[in-house]
Amino acid sequence: MSPQTALFTDFDNICLSADKRSDIIASFLQEAGERAKTFGPVKIARAYANFTKVSADIQMLISASGSRLIHCPAFPNGSEKLKSLTDSTMMVDIFTMFLDHSSVRTFFIVTGDIDFHPLFVMLRSRGRKVVCMAMKPSASRYIADAVDEFILYPLQPNSLTTDQTTPPTAVPSLVAEDNGQRRDLIKAGLIIPS
Numbered sequence: 001m002s003p004q005t006a007l008f009t010d011f012d013n014i015c016l017s018a019d020k021r022s023d024i025i026a027s028f029l030q031e032a033g034e035r036a037k038t039f040g041p042v043k044i045a046r047a048y049a050n051f052t053k054v055s056a057d058i059q060m061l062i063s064a065s066g067s068r069l070i071h072c073p074a075f076p077n078g079s080e081k082l083k084s085l086t087d088s089t090m091m092v093d094i095f096t097m098f099l100d101h102s103s104v105r106t107f108f109i110v111t112g113d114i115d116f117h118p119l120f121v122m123l124r125s126r127g128r129k130v131v132c133m134a135m136k137p138s139a140s141r142y143i144a145d146a147v148d149e150f151i152l153y154p155l156q157p158n159s160l161t162t163d164q165t166t167p168p169t170a171v172p173s174l175v176a177e178d179n180g181q182r183r184d185l186i187k188a189g190l191i192i193p194s
Contacts, residue, residue, distance in 0.1 A: 003105035004043040007036040010111035011049035012086045029065040039106040048090040050074045087115050112139035120146035
């Protein structure tokens with residue numbers, strides 16, 4: 001059996017970074033899906049969030065990208081704030097995938113959240129490839145140390161149109177084919193070497 005890839009998206013994290021803009025989210029999801037496929041056939045694709053706070057249009061974008069929506073409710077944490085179960089639910093599913101599916105050799109995880117650091121380290125120490133993709137505003141700089149490849153999506157709010165009807169444009173490749181291009185992208189801050 002050929003090595004497979006599992007795609008897990010922390011949509012709460014992405015939605016926060018993209019300021020709930022459907023044009024940015026659509027482009028980002030398309031790029032994440034295409035990147036995940038480069039590591040092998042995608043066995044499973046899931047997006048995690050408290051979907052009661054996500055518009056129907058954005059939920060349709062996620063479904064259209066090929067990901068299954070996993071609703072993670074939020075509960076009162078003893079103060080006025082709610083605590084989402086997104087990260088813990090996603091981590092349990094990733095760990096279960098690791099235990100139950102040895103054909104999954106690459107875990108493509110979309111998040112900028114440092115809470116995933118111990119999971120990344122565990123997966124790598126057990127021979128799995130870990131690729132993380134995040135948007136700049138929500139990406140912890142410490143994630144790059146724990147993964148095989150860290151891809152920063154170039155979110156540039158000032159250069160994007162606010163017209164929600166404009167279809168997203170193709171995102172340039174962030175992982176270069178040769179060392180010269182890769183070095184230039186590292187200098188530009190678009191990728192972080194592992």
